[in-house]
Amino acid sequence: MKMSRFNVVSLTLGFAFLYLPILILITYSFNESRLVTVWGGFSTKWYGVLFQDERFLGAAWVTFYVAFISASIATVLGTMAAYVLVRGAKFRGRTLFSGMIYAPLVMPEVITGLSLLLLFISIGLDRGGFTIILAHATFSMCYVSVVVSSRLVSFDRSLEEAALDLGATGWQAFRLVTLPIIAPAVAAGWLLGFTLSLDDLVIASFVSGPGATTLPMRIFSEVRLGVSPKINALSAILIGMVALGVIVASLTTKRAAQRP
Amino acid sequence: MTDDVFAPWNDPGQSPLIRYANVTKKFGEFTAIDNVSIDIFPGEFFALLGPSGCGKTTLMRMLAGFETPTSGIISLGGQDMGNVPPNKRPVNMMFQSYALFPHMNVWDNIAFGLRRDGLPKDQVAARVEEMLRLVQLQKFAKRKPDAISGGQRQRVALARSLAKAPKVLLLDEPLGALDKKLRQETQFELVDIQEKTGTTFMIVTHDQEEAMTVSTRIAVMDEGIIKQIDTPASLYEAPNSRYVADFIGDVNLIEGDWRGDTLHWAEGQTPLAVQSDAPVGKAWLALRPEKIAISKDQAKADNAIPGQVIDIAYLGNLSTYVVEIPGGQKIRAQATNARRLSRRDITWNDTVWLSWTSTAGLVLSE
Numbered sequence: 104m105k106m107s108r109f110n111v112v113s114l115t116l117g118f119a120f121l122y123l124p125i126l127i128l129i130t131y132s133f134n135e136s137r138l139v140t141v142w143g144g145f146s147t148k149w150y151g152v153l154f155q156d157e158r159f160l161g162a163a164w165v166t167f168y169v170a171f172i173s174a175s176i177a178t179v180l181g182t183m184a185a186y187v188l189v190r191g192a193k194f195r196g197r198t199l200f201s202g203m204i205y206a207p208l209v210m211p212e213v214i215t216g217l218s219l220l221l222l223f224i225s226i227g228l229d230r231g232g233f234t235i236i237l238a239h240a241t242f243s244m245c246y247v248s249v250v251v252s253s254r255l256v257s258f259d260r261s262l263e264e265a266a267l268d269l270g271a272t273g274w275q276a277f278r279l280v281t282l283p284i285i286a287p288a289v290a291a292g293w294l295l296g297f298t299l300s301l302d303d304l305v306i307a308s309f310v311s312g313p314g315a316t317t318l319p320m321r322i323f324s325e326v327r328l329g330v331s332p333k334i335n336a337l338s339a340i341l342i343g344m345v346a347l348g349v350i351v352a353s354l355t356t357k358r359a360a361q362r363p
Numbered sequence: 364m365t366d367d368v369f370a371p372w373n374d375p376g377q378s379p380l381i382r383y384a385n386v387t388k389k390f391g392e393f394t395a396i397d398n399v400s401i402d403i404f405p406g407e408f409f410a411l412l413g414p415s416g417c418g419k420t421t422l423m424r425m426l427a428g429f430e431t432p433t434s435g436i437i438s439l440g441g442q443d444m445g446n447v448p449p450n451k452r453p454v455n456m457m458f459q460s461y462a463l464f465p466h467m468n469v470w471d472n473i474a475f476g477l478r479r480d481g482l483p484k485d486q487v488a489a490r491v492e493e494m495l496r497l498v499q500l501q502k503f504a505k506r507k508p509d510a511i512s513g514g515q516r517q518r519v520a521l522a523r524s525l526a527k528a529p530k531v532l533l534l535d536e537p538l539g540a541l542d543k544k545l546r547q548e549t550q551f552e553l554v555d556i557q558e559k560t561g562t563t564f565m566i567v568t569h570d571q572e573e574a575m576t577v578s579t580r581i582a583v584m585d586e587g588i589i590k591q592i593d594t595p596a597s598l599y600e601a602p603n604s605r606y607v608a609d610f611i612g613d614v615n616l617i618e619g620d621w622r623g624d625t626l627h628w629a630e631g632q633t634p635l636a637v638q639s640d641a642p643v644g645k646a647w648l649a650l651r652p653e654k655i656a657i658s659k660d661q662a663k664a665d666n667a668i669p670g671q672v673i674d675i676a677y678l679g680n681l682s683t684y685v686v687e688i689p690g691g692q693k694i695r696a697q698a699t700n701a702r703r704l705s706r707r708d709i710t711w712n713d714t715v716w717l718s719w720t721s722t723a724g725l726v727l728s729e
Contacts, residue, residue, distance in 0.1 A: 264429055265462035267449045269476030269527065279475075283466045 125342060132335035139330045149336040159337065162321040165232055166301060169317060173239035174296035180240065181247025181296075182289055186277075188248070189255040190263075207245045215242060216309030223310060230312030238310045239303060243296030250295065250356065254288035291356040298348035302341065370594075371404035372580065378441070380405045380563055381426065381531060386435035388421055388587075395421045397587040398435070408557050408564045410574035412610070413584035419567045422584075423533050426565070427456045440530065450479075455529040459536040461520035463508040469519050470495075470504040476527045494522040497556065514545050521553075525560060534566040538573060550576045571611050575599070583607050599651075604729040608649045615655070615694045621646035621726055629690040636665045639726035646728045654723040655696035657684050657715050659708060664718035670694065672713045684709065686717055 106114075132150070136143025153159055188201050207215060219238045223230060262284070266276035282289070304319035311320065318341060322334055371377040379402035388396040395418045403409045411419035424430045425437055428449030437444045444452060455476070463472050473494050477487045495501045498518035503511055508519065517537065524532055537553070538546045554577050557564045568574050574581045575595040583590045583598065583606075591598060591607045602608035605616055617635070619628030623643050626635045635648060661667055673693065674685035677700075684696045696717055709715055 259460055259462065261458045261460050261462040262464060264427075264449070265456070265458055265464075265523075266475070267429075268427060268454075268456045269523070270450045270479035271475075272450060275479065280464055284464075 128335055129339045129342065131332065132339040134332050134335070137332065139332055139335070149332040150340075153333050153336050153340075156333070158316075159318070159321060159333075162316045162318045165235075165315055166317040166319075169232060169235045169239060169307075169315075170297045170300035173236045173300045174243055174293050176236070176240040177243035177247050177296040178289060178293040181244040181292055182251050182285075184244065185248040185252035185255055186281075189252045190260075204245055204248050207242050208249070212303075212305040213309075216306040219306065220309045230310060231315040232311075234310045234312065235307050235315060235317065238306050239296075239300040242306065243299050246295045246299065247289075247292030250292040251285060251288050254285045258284065287355045287358050291352040294348050294352035294355070298345050298352070301348070302345055369406070369579065371407070372402065377404055379403055380407075380440055381565070382436075382438045383422070384436045384438070386422075386425065386432045386437060388418070388425065388430060389433045395587050396425075396432075399587075399589055401582060401589065401592065403563065403565065405563055406561060407580060408554065408566070408578045410578035410581040411565070411567045411584060412571060412574040412581050413569065414610075415569055417584040418587040419569075419584050420535060423456075423535060423565060423567050426452075426531070427454055427533055428452050453530040454533060455524040455527055455531075456533040456535065457520050457524040457537050459539060461508075461516050461540075463516060463519055463523070465508055468505050468507050469500060469511070472508070472519055473523045473526050475523065480527065490526055494526050497525070497559070498522045513540055514549070517541060517549065521556070525556070525562065528560070529562065531563045531565060534564060536568055537566065538568075538570075546573070547576075553577055575611070581611075583610055585610075601725065602649065602727070605647055605649065605727055608725070608727065613652050613695060615648075615650045615652065616727075617648040617650070617692065617694075619646065619648065620644070621728070626726065632668070632689055633666075635724075636721045637724055637726055638721050641726040641728050644728060646726050648724045649727050650694075650719060650724040652683060652695040652697040653681075654719055655694065656718050657686070657696045657698055657709065658718065659713070659715060661716045662718040665721040667716050667718040668694075669714060669716055672709060672711055672715055675709075675711065684715070686715060688717070 131139060131142075133145050133147060134141075134143055135146035135148070184204060188197065188204065191197075216238070219234075219241065220230075223234050223237075228234060258281070262280055263276050266280045267273070271279065302319060303317075304323055307317045307320055308323075311317070316324075318337065322337060325331065325334055381401070381403040383399055383401040386396055386399045387394065397418075399422065411422055413419050421430055425432055426439075426444070428444070428447065431445075439453065464475065467475070470491055473491045474487050477490055482490075491504075492501075495504055498521055500515060500518055500522065503515060503519075508516055511519070517540070521537070534553075538549050541549060550573060553564070557577075564577075566574070566577065578595065580592060580594055581598055582592045585606055590610075591603045593601075595611075598607060598611045602611060602614075608614045608616070617626070617628050619626040619635070621639075621641060621643050622634075624636065624638075626637060626646065626648050628635060628648070637648060656662060656664070661669075668688050670686035670688040672684055673687050676683040676685075679700070681697055681699055684698070686694050686696060688694055694717060
């Protein structure tokens with residue numbers, strides 16, 4: 104079907120609104136000039152500069168391991184929570200718990216960050232990479248459990264009963280039947296958690312301590328002193344990674360949905 | 364054939380394999396199963412028959428261990444199953460949805476239960492091959508469940524549930540998803556496999572024809588209560604209530620006042636003669652359509668009522684005539700079309716006579 108002129112225009116406008124800033128950022132990351140807003144020809148030199156900057160490499164490493172570990176913790180906890188809430192025996196307040204697991208999705212990040220900070224201070228936990236991991240695992244877990252529970256809801260319960268009936272223990276039924284079938288949703292949840300951790304600034308700023316600076320924190324503090332083309336290059340890389348994560352996550356979810 | 368003497372339920376020396384003793388199951392305020400007692404004997408093909416929501420599936424799931432009775436005892440081979448979890452019961456179930464594991468191929472699906480028992484590899488392989496042969500699916504061993512047809516999936520599910528040689532095989536609406544032709548073939552296959560393996564089968568179905576075809580005995584259920592347990596023939600010929608008479612096959616019910624030898628059914632009409640020892644009082648005469656003869660002239664029979672043909676259903680081998688008798692009730696009478704174009708002398712609006720013997724019907728006071 105051919106799109107009407109109106110549709111073409113509105114679609115173009117909409118996407119321009121969404122992606123023009125990002126496009127400009129990526130374009131300027133290949134700028135030869137030292138001045139961020141003046142085009143001085145194509146160059147990849149800022150990427151080179153970036154990869155020689157120890158502070159950026161350190162922040163990249165922190166960001167990566169925080170994202171990796173927090174996503175893994177969130178996946179285990181989120182899958183368990185989803186399993187209990189969807190599958191477990193009905194208990195008092197189950198609906199309340201199901202609702203509460205979604206609440207952090209809409210909670211202002213400032214509040215999440217502040218409350219976690221207060222918690223870490225009150226239990227006397229030294230702030231650093233570890234506390235960022237805990238904080239990120241906390242909010243990623245909600246996303247994982249949302250993704251996994253939507254898969255579990257459409258899952259034929261008699262498959263687990265069949266496994267039990269054939270002599271499997273509860274754990275075997277989960278490991279051999281349930282988990283392989285919901286695996287794509289679990290993987291999508293992990294990728295989502297990884298991506299969320301990668302681009303979080305607010306919560307990380309609250310709960311981090313000396314020596315644990317993530318890339319978004321680094322960028323933010325650099326930009327306050329003035330935007331350098333190096334930042335554009337870094338942002339372009341981050342955008343690429345996040346986009347990749349989201350695409351893979353949505354593809355695995357789609358594949359999961361197509362399975363019976 | 365020794366089939367006709369297989370009646371362990373009449374033999375007081377036999378002990379049942381499965382025993383439901385005063386089993387009640389409540390879901391909150393709702394009573395799904397109300398004080399049910401059944402004895403099922405080794406080698407039986409036992410059917411639980413009833414409309415959807417009558418509790419038949421719940422009754423079966425309690426034996427598999429997926430539901431716990433609110434009160435009463437279920438025992439298997441004399442052992443109380445109360446505290447035995449589903450994975451420790453010598454019972455396997457074939458699910459209505461088949462519940463084949465989508466990420467495993469046919470071979471691995473059938474091997475699943477055997478591997479859980481920790482059987483050595485060569486024994487697992489031998490047993491799986493045997494099962495594949497039994498259901499004639501050797502060629503499809505490496506296929507995933509979504510790459511085979513519905514009928515084949517049904518057979519995989521059967522093979523998987525039989526692989527562990529359970530004492531009892533439970534079948535939950537096993538043929539519900541198949542089309543009519545395939546369903547009929549599969550019914551005979553099921554009976555065949557049941558006889559070959561000697562396993563006790565318990566089937567849940569809402570299809571009375573299916574229950575009649577496959578089972579040794581049928582329990583007719585309604586709203587959590589067993590209405591009658593008997594062989595298919597006895598249920599058909601000697602139902603104990605209007606509910607059973609109506610559920611099993613087609614029946615005409617004529618209401619009247621039963622006086623011990625005749626049923627007074629309408630003012631000014633000859634009472635109907637029936638041989639029955641039912642208690643006197645309000646009762647119903649249950650008459651199967653095929654036991655009523657239809658003719659243009661008054662036949663010499665124990666009972667004959669005039670009426671008017673208001674509908675004829677031609678079913679090929681049979682024709683069903685709907686006849687309105689005095690008082691306005693519509694009676695269905697069936698005649699075989701033994702000759703081509705026979706009975707063409709009876710047509711719509713004709714006045715006809717319905718006749719039957721005094722032993723053709725049954726007096727039901729319930």
